[in-house]
Amino acid sequence: MSDMTLTLKSVCKSRGKLCVLDDVDLSLAPGERVALLGHNGAGKSTLIKCVLGLTSFAGGAIHIDGARPGSADARRNTAYLPEAVSFHPALTGREQLSLFAQLSGAGGDVPGLLDRVGLDDAMDRRIGAYSKGMRQRLGLAQVLLGRPKLALLDEPTSGLDPISRQDLYAIIDELAGQGTAVLIASHALTEVEARTDRIAILRKGVMVADDTLANLSDLAGLPIRLRVRARENPEALAAHLGGNRVNGAAVEMLCSPADKMQALRRIAAMGEAVVDLEMTPPRLEDLYRHYAKEALQ
Numbered sequence: 001m002s003d004m005t006l007t008l009k010s011v012c013k014s015r016g017k018l019c020v021l022d023d024v025d026l027s028l029a030p031g032e033r034v035a036l037l038g039h040n041g042a043g044k045s046t047l048i049k050c051v052l053g054l055t056s057f058a059g060g061a062i063h064i065d066g067a068r069p070g071s072a073d074a075r076r077n078t079a080y081l082p083e084a085v086s087f088h089p090a091l092t093g094r095e096q097l098s099l100f101a102q103l104s105g106a107g108g109d110v111p112g113l114l115d116r117v118g119l120d121d122a123m124d125r126r127i128g129a130y131s132k133g134m135r136q137r138l139g140l141a142q143v144l145l146g147r148p149k150l151a152l153l154d155e156p157t158s159g160l161d162p163i164s165r166q167d168l169y170a171i172i173d174e175l176a177g178q179g180t181a182v183l184i185a186s187h188a189l190t191e192v193e194a195r196t197d198r199i200a201i202l203r204k205g206v207m208v209a210d211d212t213l214a215n216l217s218d219l220a221g222l223p224i225r226l227r228v229r230a231r232e233n234p235e236a237l238a239a240h241l242g243g244n245r246v247n248g249a250a251v252e253m254l255c256s257p258a259d260k261m262q263a264l265r266r267i268a269a270m271g272e273a274v275v276d277l278e279m280t281p282p283r284l285e286d287l288y289r290h291y292a293k294e295a296l297q
């Protein structure tokens, strides 16, 4: 049996004439946090629904800790936070979570979990009076119930304020730390760049990239940006280094990862003429654009 928590092998799914998932492979190991990226309509939610057993797929195979999607074992081991999470408005947060705990047989310390997601003051208020962020937090408490092996989070931070986003990623880290594999479908590139272990990119149902940020960056070979601040003569510095003047006293140049050390040596050789240096590797946004565009060609 595979030691992966989630495996998708050659999964295909069509809706009418439209191929929504085209021969998709994806694996998540226990404790791994993977970002699933892609444009609107790329197939992210469909992939998640296939894993949950909520929609059928025509070809390939999906296993959740060895079990088939929708089976009792798979459902017991999987937690799901949809993008627009909805609960019964007349129940309080405490009643709703207690109900989930009873129905799922997961048990758990309901007040403790509500406290963990920041709903300690609101747990006895009706959900109908919760804000979107509070409902999202309640959804997260539900994910934490029963220590799932797999958590599927669809746009978990949409509508959350910056502090709530940080709280949410801290909880995701905790989940991963206890061995839960976490798949996060998102458009929030800056967030997932810092908080996930691997990036998977879907384009029109095709998985066009699936690797660590560092490996994707190496494979793409995108340039590194070097910004050098001159002591007093930026024109001379720009002429010598072959870069462009920016912000008055600085010079910006791009170099390939392979040429980076050589460029740094040339800058260091300029001695006192240089007062500062900033080096920016390609960001996930650049990589995302690169892989999405590559797939179009």
Ligand SMILES: Nc1ncnc2c1ncn2[C@@H]1O[C@H](COP(=O)(O)OP(=O)(O)OP(=O)(O)O)[C@@H](O)[C@H]1O
Binding pocket: 015, 018, 020, 038, 039, 040, 041, 042, 043, 044, 045, 046, 047
């Ligand atoms: N119930 C449905 N019936 C018909 N087509 C559907 C249905 N659900 C999704 N689709 C189509 O499947 C494709 C993939 O949709 P999906 O919702 O998986 O994309 P997504 O990557 O989650 O997009 P978004 O980022 O906008 O949420 C789209 O072309 C969409 O129109």
